[in-house]
Amino acid sequence: MNITVVGTGYVGLVTGTCFSEMGNKVICIDIDEKKVEALKKGIIPIYEPGLEPLVKKNVELGNLTFSTDIKEGLENSEVAFIAVGTPMGDDGSADLQYVLAVAKQIGEEMTKPLVVIDKSTVPIGTADKVKATIKAALDKRGADIEFHVVSNPEFLKEGAAVNDFMKPDRVVIGAETEAAFKVMRKLYATFTHNHDRLIEMDVRSAEMTKYAANAMLATKISFMNEIANICEKVGADANKVRIGIGSDNRIGYSFIYPGAGYGGSCFPKDVKALKKIAEENGYKAKLITSVEEVNDAQKVVISNKVIARFGEDLSGYTFGVWGLSFKPGTDDMREAPAIYVIKELVKRGAKVKAYDPKAMHEAQVFYLKGVENVEYVSSKYKALENADAMILLTEWKEFRSPDFMEIKTLLNSPIVFDGRNQYGVFEIEKEGFEYYQIGKA
Numbered sequence: 078m079n080i081t082v083v084g085t086g087y088v089g090l091v092t093g094t095c096f097s098e099m100g101n102k103v104i105c106i107d108i109d110e111k112k113v114e115a116l117k118k119g120i121i122p123i124y125e126p127g128l129e130p131l132v133k134k135n136v137e138l139g140n141l142t143f144s145t146d147i148k149e150g151l152e153n154s155e156v157a158f159i160a161v162g163t164p165m166g167d168d169g170s171a172d173l174q175y176v177l178a179v180a181k182q183i184g185e186e187m188t189k190p191l192v193v194i195d196k197s198t199v200p201i202g203t204a205d206k207v208k209a210t211i212k213a214a215l216d217k218r219g220a221d222i223e224f225h226v227v228s229n230p231e232f233l234k235e236g237a238a239v240n241d242f243m244k245p246d247r248v249v250i251g252a253e254t255e256a257a258f259k260v261m262r263k264l265y266a267t268f269t270h271n272h273d274r275l276i277e278m279d280v281r282s283a284e285m286t287k288y289a290a291n292a293m294l295a296t297k298i299s300f301m302n303e304i305a306n307i308c309e310k311v312g313a314d315a316n317k318v319r320i321g322i323g324s325d326n327r328i329g330y331s332f333i334y335p336g337a338g339y340g341g342s343c344f345p346k347d348v349k350a351l352k353k354i355a356e357e358n359g360y361k362a363k364l365i366t367s368v369e370e371v372n373d374a375q376k377v378v379i380s381n382k383v384i385a386r387f388g389e390d391l392s393g394y395t396f397g398v399w400g401l402s403f404k405p406g407t408d409d410m411r412e413a414p415a416i417y418v419i420k421e422l423v424k425r426g427a428k429v430k431a432y433d434p435k436a437m438h439e440a441q442v443f444y445l446k447g448v449e450n451v452e453y454v455s456s457k458y459k460a461l462e463n464a465d466a467m468i469l470l471t472e473w474k475e476f477r478s479p480d481f482m483e484i485k486t487l488l489n490s491p492i493v494f495d496g497r498n499q500y501g502v503f504e505i506e507k508e509g510f511e512y513y514q515i516g517k518a
């Protein structure tokens with residue numbers, strides 16, 4: 078099929094590339110000329126395992142092209158994805174200006190029947206707004222061209238996005254017409270032909286499915302973080318409790334790892350937006366509100382432990398931080414606990430030596446820009462040289478089984494704060510470490 082994808086951010090680029098890998102002709106549109114020029118050469122602006130080789134290959138094969146001109150895409154396409162950002166507005170709701178600007182452009186430039194697909198995570202009712210915007214633009218130029226608006230939320234995990242796209246658990250399609258469903262079935266046939274993974278529903282339910290999925294997962298995490306905090310008070314071990322409850326397959330083992338709080342581009346934004354959507358519709362979402370509150374508090378649990386150990390005034394102390402990204406496998410630092418923890422330590426006079434396999438650039442130029450007393454070092458062990466304690470914030474594989482003797486030699490005193498409960502299994506207290514983790518006093 079001929080496909081246009083508008084927006085070459087995380088979602089758009091993965092979507093466009095994976096469709097091109099299946100032999101479709103895909104054109105990805107972005108207003109950022111520099112980005113488009115780089116993409117034409119196969120250079121991608123983010124770190125996502127497996128994505129760059131696929132982009133390069135399909136650019137060379139001619140299946141994947143990039144342009145700043147939406148017209149170029151719409152001339153040939155049967156479907157157009159809207160995959161532009163929906164950043165969080167000041168009041169917590171999703172900002173739809175980019176989505177609606179693309180809808181307007183589609184209405185202005187489309188020349189043949191089109192299925193327009195909302196891929197961005199958008200509030201319930203957005204498809205109706207997209208439809209009205211396209212219709213208004215068509216009317217304005219006196220054009221009468223058939224189009225359908227479909228909701229097709231993405232469920233990609235950063236760090237595993239290509240695999241998630243290629244082998245989806247489900248593809249949710251919300252549409253109003255059989256004609257639109259037909260196009261969508263054809264579009265996803267290559268990804269769902271072994272099992273029937275296509276779930277068809279009305280548009281609003283599809284839009285809601287995305288929020289419900291993310292809010293459910295965020296709830297599991299906040300629930301477990303709360304249990305962990307109670308465990309610390311009562312002398313229980315959250316690691317054991319996790320295994321104890323996860324064995325019930327109604328609960329399951331996934332997403333019940335206590336830690337330094339959830340971050341990323343989806344959970345924080347979507348939980349906030351869902352709360353706002355409920356509020357706007359006259360419902361006070363108490364549980365969702367608490368999920369967010371628990372997470373906000375959880376992001377500083379590790380810095381609070383440091384303060385409890387070293388005192389309110391941290392001047393004169395240096396901390397070696399392992400991990401800056403919000404989770405392993407990505408350079409993304411959006412809402413990463415590292416931002417909050419490092420800022421808090423530095424605010425109290427401490428020095429920080431930080432290392433992350435992929436996110437150092439993001440930290441320096443953006444998320445921790447201008448934050449003084451943070452030194453970025455080239456290896457995990459360098460971060461510990463003459464430091465007073467080590468703090469683990471992201472469970473990258475290279476941090477999971479380190480040389481504890483080396484750590485002991487490098488640190489001024491053998492103190493480890495583990496924000497991801499990675500080292501309990503090694504019983505490092507027995508090696509003489511003072512060890513702090515989440516959910517075990």
Ligand code: UDX
Pocket residue numbers: 231232233234235236291294298331332333334335336337338339340341342343344403404
């Ligand atoms: C998430 C959803 O999983 C995905 O389906 C959706 O499309 C986008 O949002 P992502 O943000 O990439 O994906 O990350 P995910 O792997 O889900 O982790 C989110 C956060 O939760 C991370 O900060 C992670 O550290 C944290 N987490 C996850 C926990 O603290 N405990 C857990 O048990 C699981």
